[in-house]
Amino acid sequence: xxxxxxxxxxxxxxxxxxxxxxxxxxxxxxxxxxxxxxxxxxxxxxxxxxxxxxxxxxxxxxxxxxxxxxxxxxxxxxxxxxxxxxxxxxxxxxxxxxxxxxxxxxxxxxxxxxxxxxxxxxxxxxxxxxxxxxxxxxxxxxxxxxxxxxxxxxxxxxxxxxxxxxxxxxxxxxxxxxxxxxxxxxxxxxxxxxxxxxxxxxxxxxxxxxxxxxxxxxxxxxxxxxxxxxxxxxxxxxxxxxxxxxxxxxxxxxxxxxxxxxxxxxxxxxxxxxxxxxxxxxxxxxxxxxxxxxxx
Amino acid sequence: xxxxxxxxxxxxxxxxxxxxxxxxxxxxxxxxxxxxxxxxxxxxxxxxxxxxxxxxxxxxxxxxxxxxxxxxxxxxxxxxxxxxxxxxxxxxxxxxxxxxxxxxxxxxxxxxxxxxxxxxxxxxxxxxxxxxxxxxxxxxxxxxxxxxxxxxxxxxxxxxxxxxxxxxxxxxxxxxxxxxxxxxxxxxxxxxxxxxxxxxxxxxxxxxxxxxxxxxxxxxxxxxxxxxxxxxxxxxxxxxxxxxxxxxxxxxxxxxxxxxxxxxxxxxxxxxxxxxxxxxxxxxxxxxxxxxxxxxxxxxxxxxxxxxxxxxxxxxxxxxxxxxxxxxxxxxxxxxxxxxxxxxxxxxxxxxxxxxxxxxxxxxxxxxxxxxxxxxxxxxxxxxxxxxxxxxxxxxxxxxxxxxxxxxxxxxxxxxxxxxxxxxxxxxxxxxxxxxxxxxxxxxxxxxxxxxxxxxxxxxxxxxxxxxxxxxxxxxxxxxxxxxxxxxxxxxxxxxxxxxxxxxxxxxxxxxxxxxxxxxxxxxxxxxx
Ligand SMILES: Nc1ncnc2c1ncn2[C@@H]1O[C@H](COP(=O)(O)OP(=O)(O)OP(=O)(O)O)[C@@H](O)[C@H]1O
Ligand SMILES: [Mg+2]
Numbered sequence: 001x002x003x004x005x006x007x008x009x010x011x012x013x014x015x016x017x018x019x020x021x022x023x024x025x026x027x028x029x030x031x032x033x034x035x036x037x038x039x040x041x042x043x044x045x046x047x048x049x050x051x052x053x054x055x056x057x058x059x060x061x062x063x064x065x066x067x068x069x070x071x072x073x074x075x076x077x078x079x080x081x082x083x084x085x086x087x088x089x090x091x092x093x094x095x096x097x098x099x100x101x102x103x104x105x106x107x108x109x110x111x112x113x114x115x116x117x118x119x120x121x122x123x124x125x126x127x128x129x130x131x132x133x134x135x136x137x138x139x140x141x142x143x144x145x146x147x148x149x150x151x152x153x154x155x156x157x158x159x160x161x162x163x164x165x166x167x168x169x170x171x172x173x174x175x176x177x178x179x180x181x182x183x184x185x186x187x188x189x190x191x192x193x194x195x196x197x198x199x200x201x202x203x204x205x206x207x208x209x210x211x212x213x214x215x216x217x218x219x220x221x222x223x224x225x226x227x228x229x230x231x232x233x234x235x236x237x238x239x240x241x242x243x244x245x246x247x248x249x250x251x252x253x254x255x256x257x258x259x260x261x262x263x264x265x266x267x268x269x270x271x272x273x274x275x276x277x278x279x280x281x282x283x284x285x286x287x288x289x290x291x292x293x294x295x296x
Numbered sequence: 297x298x299x300x301x302x303x304x305x306x307x308x309x310x311x312x313x314x315x316x317x318x319x320x321x322x323x324x325x326x327x328x329x330x331x332x333x334x335x336x337x338x339x340x341x342x343x344x345x346x347x348x349x350x351x352x353x354x355x356x357x358x359x360x361x362x363x364x365x366x367x368x369x370x371x372x373x374x375x376x377x378x379x380x381x382x383x384x385x386x387x388x389x390x391x392x393x394x395x396x397x398x399x400x401x402x403x404x405x406x407x408x409x410x411x412x413x414x415x416x417x418x419x420x421x422x423x424x425x426x427x428x429x430x431x432x433x434x435x436x437x438x439x440x441x442x443x444x445x446x447x448x449x450x451x452x453x454x455x456x457x458x459x460x461x462x463x464x465x466x467x468x469x470x471x472x473x474x475x476x477x478x479x480x481x482x483x484x485x486x487x488x489x490x491x492x493x494x495x496x497x498x499x500x501x502x503x504x505x506x507x508x509x510x511x512x513x514x515x516x517x518x519x520x521x522x523x524x525x526x527x528x529x530x531x532x533x534x535x536x537x538x539x540x541x542x543x544x545x546x547x548x549x550x551x552x553x554x555x556x557x558x559x560x561x562x563x564x565x566x567x568x569x570x571x572x573x574x575x576x577x578x579x580x581x582x583x584x585x586x587x588x589x590x591x592x593x594x595x596x597x598x599x600x601x602x603x604x605x606x607x608x609x610x611x612x613x614x615x616x617x618x619x620x621x622x623x624x625x626x627x628x629x630x631x632x633x634x635x636x637x638x639x640x641x642x643x644x645x646x647x648x649x650x651x652x653x654x655x656x657x658x659x660x661x662x663x664x665x666x667x668x669x670x671x672x673x674x675x676x677x678x679x680x681x682x683x684x685x686x687x688x689x690x691x692x693x694x695x696x697x698x699x700x701x702x703x704x705x706x707x708x709x710x711x712x713x714x715x716x717x718x719x720x721x722x723x724x725x726x727x728x729x730x731x732x733x734x735x736x737x738x739x740x741x742x743x744x745x746x747x748x749x750x751x752x753x754x755x756x757x758x759x760x761x762x763x764x765x766x767x768x769x770x771x772x773x774x775x776x777x778x779x780x781x782x783x784x785x786x787x788x789x790x791x792x793x794x795x796x797x798x799x800x801x802x803x804x805x806x807x808x809x810x811x812x813x814x815x816x817x818x819x820x821x822x823x824x825x
Contacts, residue, residue, distance in 0.1 A: 126705055129703045156708045202698070
């Protein structure tokens with residue numbers, strides 16, 4: 001598939017001075033966040049990591065997703081925004097086949113991770129989920145120790161070597177920015193951590209299996225502004241290594257952390273573009289209304 | 297106005313529910329208190345009263361009083377003991393016949409291994425026919441020699457039980473081996489020689505025992521009842537001599553505690569109406585443990601399959617209904633099933649396959665602790681299934697998803713997340729199952745409980761755990777002592793004590809499981825369950 005047909009990109013944005021020339025029509029909207037991410041050129045030409053093509057999904061007789069086409073480029077952050085109930089979580093859960101757990105679900109279309117079609121018959125779902133980390137809206141650490149939480153993914157893959165596990169736990173906790181806070185209490189229950197720490201622990205847990213893509217469903221919705229800021233910083237760091245898809249209800253957050261944004265409405269993708277473009281000069285009227293808070 | 301506000305706040309409801317709760321608590325305390333007083337009171341040393349009546353003197357404890365009725369005059373009940381002489385333990389004495397009432401200081405309570413307690417005096421003590429003491433000094437002398445006599449008695453008993461027992465066991469093994477060899481047509485000379493050797497050792501041991509017995513029997517005491525009848529008895533047959541009317545409180549307490557101790561730790565005597573109930577305690581606890589070991593895997597696996605793997609449909613719903621109804625089936629039905637299927641069919645096949653040389657004596661083809669616990673496991677499995685299903689359902693979906701999203705398989709998720717999370721609920725099921733299982737008697741009577749088991753199901757003889765053995769059970773013991781014994785009036789305190797003990801054991805087992813659950817919950821963080 002030719003990426004251009006599905007993701008109409010403007011000319012590559014050049015960092016710094018090149019910015020304004022590339023997007024001359026941009027007029028700062030009211031309520032536009034102070035700092036937009038500096039989308040670097042490399043991101044714009046990066047190969048797609050995840051491609052969704054004509055994805056339709058039904059819960060029983062009710063269709064929840066209509067003909068979704070979406071591309072997520074390697075080492076970029078894609079945010080999914082849209083009003084409640086429009087199918088963001090549903091799409092996210094289709095990406096690592098978590099919807100398989102719902103009995104009534106029926107799915108058509110394809111999702112490709114690299115070169116592999118996730119919905120092709122005979123796909124090993126377990127193997128696939130190892131390549132996709134997921135962070136949930138509500139932090140859900142296991143009632144185990146901090147160490148065991150992070151080591152869980154490796155353990156179920158059969159890793160027994162103590163040293164390997166310890167190393168992986170440390171790297172992941174550092175990656176999630178939690179190491180300094182918990183390094184002396186790895187043996188204690190994860191449920192003793194604060195809400196924000198728990199969420200970062202869940203991120204560390206997802207990182208430990210070294211996934212290719214990180215799926216985050218409103219990871220900050222239960223966190224206070226400081227904890228949110230920390231997670232956002234983290235996302236910024238993580239995109240160096242991972243490809244990230246994040247669902248969020250906060251325009252500011254989408255603007256701050258993502259390179260690309262997709263706007264959903266009633267199970268359809270209304271518009272998808274560079275975050276800067278969406279927030280400053282959306283093509284679609286509905287997108288503009290939503291972003292400026294006139295509806296949704 | 298005020299009344300309506302009072303109604304609106306639901307105050308009447310609060311009062312009624314509070315009152316009912318208080319009533320329920322009162323009932324429970326009354327029940328336990330009644331049993332405790334009836335049972336525990338019996339062991340307290342009571343004064344011996346001598347009544348001079350128109351028909352002769354009577355010595356005993358006053359145990360009851362009845363007002364005059366149309367047929368009977370006012371009368372009191374006396375526990376006279378001396379079953380071997382009087383033929384019964386109790387006697388009613390009309391108040392009108394009583395001329396005098398004293399508490400003689402020389403009256404003794406003499407507890408005996410056979411024929412129950414003796415009330416009266418100890419007149420003489422002899423060793424091999426030689427008088428050691430006679431008259432007022434005799435009780436003191438007898439008390440001094442009691443410890444020695446008991447030590448000898450213990451030595452004899454341990455010889456009988458352990459040495460003779462193990463020799464018997466070896467002889468039986470040899471006999472079975474020889475029969476096997478005979479069946480195969482192989483030479484048996486060696487086995488026969490070994491058998492002869494064992495027989496010799498057996499003979500030797502018997503002689504040794506005989507000598508000890510003679511020594512033990514040499515020490516005799518002469519007891520005398522209040523009306524002058526004499527009774528000769530070996531001192532080894534005496535447990536305790538208590539000058540009950542002269543001892544002070546500390547001695548009474550020590551006698552009381554010794555009796556309680558004996559009740560809990562001794563073997564029963566006199567067709568279970570005296571002595572202790574230790575084998576029954578042991579049997580009950582062990583049976584409940586075995587049942588728990590079997591019922592938990594059974595119930596948990598069934599619940600896991602129902603909840604996690606089976607496709608929800610008519611079949612599953614039918615199974616659920618069946619399981620729930622199983623909980624309501626009368627327990628005797630399970631007993632019949634256990635007898636028919638486990639004992640005869642399963643046990644019979646096991647015997648035919650593994651113990652053919654012992655036939656026609658059954659090994660597993662007769663009631664035993666294994667079959668009894670298996671039957672009870674079947675009886676209580678619905679409780680565990682229902683509790684486990686609920687517990688599994690209560691494990692938050694988000695935890696399962698977290699596990700699956702990390703690439704765990706369904707089974708790994710169940711093992712690592714669902715089962716640990718459901719553990720407190722599973723334990724709740726186990727607690728309920730144990731409470732029900734420990735109290736069941738009917739099915740056990742068909743599958744392995746006996747009035748008196750010669751040996752415990754767990755002992756020092758290989759293979760140590762004898763699942764084929766019959767066992768004693770507190771619940772059955774209550775029934776047996778209270779309603780099947782020839783001397784039910786004398787056994788009444790035993791009934792109450794045993795009931796109290798059964799209650800205590802059920803509570804103890806429950807507390808154990810509750811603590812386990814609390815520990816688990818604490819480890820789970822206690823937030824979600
Ligand atoms: N398990 C399910 N069974 C049936 N319908 C479902 C299920 N999960 C979601 N839906 C429906 O699918 C639609 C999309 O739901 P989804 O959770 O994806 O919305 P969302 O965009 O994530 O909303 P929010 O922002 O509130 O999280 C909704 O109409 C919802 O009712
Ligand atoms: Mg959602």
